[in-house]
Amino acid sequence: MRVIIVGAGEVGFNVARRLSGESKEVVVIDTNSKALSRVSDTLDVQTILGSGSSPEILKRAGIVDADIFLAVTDKDEINLISTFLANRIAPKIIKLARIRNEDYTKYPEMFTEGDLRIDTLINPDEEVVESILRVMSVPGAVEINDFVGGKVRLIGVKLPKESPLVGVTLMNIKEHLVGINVVIAALVREDRLIIPGGLDTIQEGDIVYFTSMRNQQESLLRQAGILSDPIRKVLIVGGGNVGFLLAQALDNKKFHTRLLDKDSDRCDELSEKLDRVIVLHGDGTDQELLKEENVGELDMVISVTGDEEMNILSCLLAKNLGARKTITRINNFAYIPLIQPIGIDHLVCPRLSAINSILHFVRQGKVISAVSIKGEEAEALEAIAQEKSGIVGKPIKDLNLPKGTLILCFQRGEEVIIPSGFTVIEPNDRLLIISTRKNIPEIEKALTTKLEYY
Template sequence: MKIVIIGAGEVGFHIASRLALESKDVVVVDCSAEALQRLTDSVDVQTVVGSGSSPSILDSAGIREAEIMLAVTDSDEVNLVACLVADTLAPATKKLARLRGADFEHYHESFKTNAPHIDTVINPDIEVVRTIERLMNVPGAVDVGDFADGRIKFVGIHLEAGSRLDGVRLADLGNVLQEDRPLIAAVVRDDQLIVPTGRNHLRAGDLIYFICEERNLVSQLAIFDKQVTPVKRVLIVGGGRIGYRLARRLEEKSLACKLIEKRPERCDLLAERLDRTVVLRGDGSDQSLLIEENIPDMDLVVTLTGDEETNILASLLAKRLGAAKTITQIDKFSYFPLMSTIGIEQVVSPRLSAINSILQHIRRGKVLSAISIKGEAGEVMEALALPTSDIVSKPLKKISFPKGAMVAGIIRGETIIIPDGDSVIEPDDRIIIFATRTAVRGVEKMLAVKLEYV
């Protein structure tokens, strides 16, 4: 598979890095020779210096032989023009564009059918707001993913000291728990992602990823000593695109919402466009302002400014002053491993959201959705098994999956199966597969060759 990526920023860099590790033929185009040098210093990819909207540059990048082009620069206009030019030079190439501007939102479907023809439009701001909504509903969760139209939840949660599960071997979970035991798909310990077996023990401090049906979420969280409490009062720090979009969603849910924004002209605009949200002009990291706004009464504080350091400081300050929980926007992937160390658990990232959206479209086979976990250490995919596949009609324990991969869920019509070794995949089942980064290539090969999807 040959993939041309327009843009060597954070999204382009990390998508290129991941695809290169999977031995795909990757070419990255960017106007900045420095950005491309940073990329080639880290991974084995080809680079072309120039504008991705230039026909000659796209030709130099080999657009005519590419299966996929990803236009992920920070400029919506460049991404649109790149798709227009690519559609002229290589109509068969699948084109994905990152478009963040609200003005384009109502035209996403038109772009798929009109010039420039874009197969998929990705708006990371929309995906971030959806992620925030999912985290709001699952207290203490580090990651929350939806599969099977939301009927299956993939949840990452820390095991607290004093939990009855501390020190328990996975094979013995059934003896410890009277209720249905969760399917634990992965454990992160000392920053290492582990696909556990029955011999592994759980430890306090582990980040545990488990799969469950939505209807069982409350009872499964109780196993980890987490209680679901409704969010009624929210404070948003930062009134940019994402902050505004989140405030609108909270208004639709009739939640009490306050929004702090520093820029006076932006405050005026927000006050005009929002109906019930209280817009405050000020600095979200100002302790006196947070005290004045009764921060201990807030069920949730979401920090969404364009400055990561401000977001981190405001979240830590809000927690110190008594806010029930916080969600923090972070864009630099290098910050992710540090967050839990300093006490920040719930993190969202527009760039990671963009990568998750892109993944499902570049995987071979009919991958319905894909979610990165632990930054980029692993991936969860939802795919479809056809009658021609040799993964069907035999127990999972007799199927040779790549090391570091496992089937975490089976959806058969309206029935959801949390599998064990004796479970059997039948034709037309939708399956959820968890894989570490090193196992993704093998899983993708299996999906493309053994599971020939429509």
């Protein structure tokens, strides 16, 4: 597979890093020589200094023979022009563009055909808002992802010491979760991710990733001893794109929402666009202001400004004043492992959201969606089992899947099935697979070809 990436920023760099580590042929284009040097010094990929909006540069990158074209610079216009030219030169390849400006995203029909065709518009801001709303729907969760058209949910939850599941061996888990179809997809123990087997035992302090039907979620959490009070009172710090989109989503009777921004003109603009949301002018790191707004009585403080240091500080201040839950927006990948140890409950990362949006297009086989679990240590893939696939026609116990890989569930027709070792995958089953990152190339092969050891 040959992938051309326009943009060597954090998104471009990290997509290139993921793909080059899986032996895919990657070309990265950028006008910034320093950004390209970081790529070439770190990764085994080809780099080209120049603009992705240059037909000559695109031809030199080998776009005619490429499979996927990604335009992921920070400038929407460059991404659009690059994709326009890619359509003219190589109309059949898959094209994805990172587009954030609402002036473009509210007219998706413009990008469905002809020279403006883009297979997927990647809007990290919208992905981040969806992530926040999922976390708000399950306050006790660390991470939440939806699959199978929203029917199946993968929920990561840190178990309290009083949970009845502490000390339970996974092969006996169903005795403690009565009437629930559930699979333990992963455990995080002392910051180490484990794809478990039936003989593993849940320990105090583990983050447990449950796979279950969404309509059984409440019963699962209640029986596991982790059901929290619902989120009602919310403060959003930052009135930019993400803050505004989130405020719009919460602008209803269910939530009492306040939005804080330090730009008075932006506050005036937001006040006109929002109905029930209270817009406040001020700084999220002003401790006296936070006290005046009774932050200690809030269910959740969500800091989503463009300044991640400010986001971290405002969440720490809010937590110190008594706020029940906090979410911070992070762009720098290096900060991600630090967030929970310092006391912030959740993080959202637009760049990681963009990478997840891209991943399933570059996965071989009929992959519908792909998301990273615990940063990038594992990946959950949703894919259609093809007739020629190595996983079709044998009981799961005989597939000899690589260690660190589980088939969590699958949809056959309208039915969602939690499999046993004797379950046989059939063509066109819609599978949900979790695997450690190092096994992804083998999983791709299993999804596309008949391998001898399968």
